[in-house]
Amino acid sequence: MKVEITVQKIGVGHLVVLKGDVDMNSSPDVRGSIAEVFKQGPGAKALVIDLSGVRYMDSSGIATLVEAMQNCMKQGMKLRLAELSPSVRDVFELARLSSIFEIFPKASDAQAGL
Amino acid sequence: MSGGGVTIENTDSRQETVTLTVPSHPRFLYVIRSALYPLIIDAGFRKRDAAKMVLAVDEACSNIIRHAYGGQDDQPITLTVEFPEDRFLIRLRDYGKKADPSEIAPRDLADVRPGGLGTFFIKAVFDDVQYDTSVDRGTLLTMAKTKPQVSQ
Numbered sequence: 001m002k003v004e005i006t007v008q009k010i011g012v013g014h015l016v017v018l019k020g021d022v023d024m025n026s027s028p029d030v031r032g033s034i035a036e037v038f039k040q041g042p043g044a045k046a047l048v049i050d051l052s053g054v055r056y057m058d059s060s061g062i063a064t065l066v067e068a069m070q071n072c073m074k075q076g077m078k079l080r081l082a083e084l085s086p087s088v089r090d091v092f093e094l095a096r097l098s099s100i101f102e103i104f105p106k107a108s109d110a111q112a113g114l
Numbered sequence: 115m116s117g118g119g120v121t122i123e124n125t126d127s128r129q130e131t132v133t134l135t136v137p138s139h140p141r142f143l144y145v146i147r148s149a150l151y152p153l154i155i156d157a158g159f160r161k162r163d164a165a166k167m168v169l170a171v172d173e174a175c176s177n178i179i180r181h182a183y184g185g186q187d188d189q190p191i192t193l194t195v196e197f198p199e200d201r202f203l204i205r206l207r208d209y210g211k212k213a214d215p216s217e218i219a220p221r222d223l224a225d226v227r228p229g230g231l232g233t234f235f236i237k238a239v240f241d242d243v244q245y246d247t248s249v250d251r252g253t254l255l256t257m258a259k260t261k262p263q264v265s266q
Contacts, residue, residue, distance in 0.1 A: 001144040021147075024176045025140035056147070058172050059231035087165045094166065094238060095231050 002026055004053070005033045012114040013044030013077060015107060019053030022061035031064045038071050045114045047072055050107040052083035057091050069101065078102065080110035120145055130197040138179045138208075139187035143172055146193055150204075153195055157202045158261050167202070167259060170239040173232035174206050174255055182210030182252060201241075201258045209252035215245045 003020035014037045022030055037047060047068065051057075065081070072079040082104045084092065092098045104110040120142060121135045134149050136142040147168050154164040175191055183189045189210060196203040218233055236257065237243055246254040 001141070021144060023140065023143055023172065024179065025143060056169075058169060058176065059235060060176065062231060086162070090162055090166060091169060094169075094235060 003029060005030060007033055007037060010048065010111060012111050013046040013048070014040070015048045015050060015111075017050040017053065017107075021056040022054055022064070023056065023058045024060045027058075027060040027064045030061070031067065034064070034068050034071075038075065042075070044075075044077055046078040046080055046111070048080045048082060048107055048110045050082045050110075051085070051088055052107070054088055055085055057088045059095075062091065062095055062097065065101070066097075078114065080104055082107040082110040132195045133192060134194075135190050135192045137187060138183045138189040138191050138210075140176070140179060142191075143175055146175055146191075147172055150193070150195070154202060157197060159202070159259075160262070163262075166235075166239045167204075170236045170257065171204055171206070173235045174257070177232055178206065178208045178210065178253075182208040182213065184211065186210075201260055204257045206255040206257075207249075207252065211252075212247040213245045213253040213255070215247070218245065 001021050001023075003018055003022055003026035006017040006019075008015050008017075016034060016037065018030060020026065034047070049065070049068070054061075065079075069079045080102045083106055084103060089098070092101070092103075102110075119137070132149075132153065134146065136145050150171055151164055151168050154167050155161065159167065171193070175193075178191055179185065179187070189208070192207040194205040194207070196205070240257040240259050242256075242258040244256045246256065
């Protein structure tokens with residue numbers, strides 16, 4: 001099962017929209033797409049990842065997001081996650097990572113205040 | 115496993131076991147997830163608990179692919195679900211490098227870094243987790259969780 005990945009430029013930086021299951025099979029594709037964002041050079045304030053279309057995420061997906069957060073910190077960017085489904089939120093809570101990430105109800109909320 | 119097929123076999127209503135064998139390619143993980151979820155729901159677990167149990171089994175399968183088979187994608191992973199009265203019982207069998215129980219430890223969650231969460235999920239979700247390396251080849255992992263009607 002593949003994940004659909006859409007990357008677009010937004011006012012504050014970049015928006016990555018994921019749709020599908022993020023698991024051991026698909027997380028390398030997600031990691032690759034996010035890595036491309038970081039190659040686009042300085043100037044971006046934030047990377048927003050819209051997870052509204054993700055119904056399943058495993059530890060490899062979580063690891064991809066932790067890596068993205070660390071890369072954002074190195075580049076002086078914020079990583080903001082938006083619209084986690086209840087099942088994905090449960091995985092974050094199980095991993096006790098809910099307080100580590102900035103999580104917003106909607107992608108539009110995540111772009112505010114930057 | 116020849117040809118990389120997915121097989122469901124030994125579905126024995128008398129013995130109440132379901133067995134599913136998939137190749138050790140990550141693209142088949144969703145097959146295990148899809149088959150397992152309704153069985154857990156039918157056993158009486160809430161949807162959120164069922165999703166966590168599916169996650170834990172998925173993580174165990176990922177560990178088999180990574181560690182037991184070293185990324186080889188054409189080896190068998192066999193999932194067996196049993197339905198004893200009080201528990202939901204899942205067995206995962208692989209025929210690769212044996213797991214070393216002394217090296218299987220959940221990591222400290224305060225250490226925020228990519229990776230290493232799978233084992234934590236497995237142990238957090240299931241009541242009982244046993245790695246049996248006494249089998250001829252590979253490892254037999256057994257994960258059990260008490261059914262809700264028994265625990266309440």
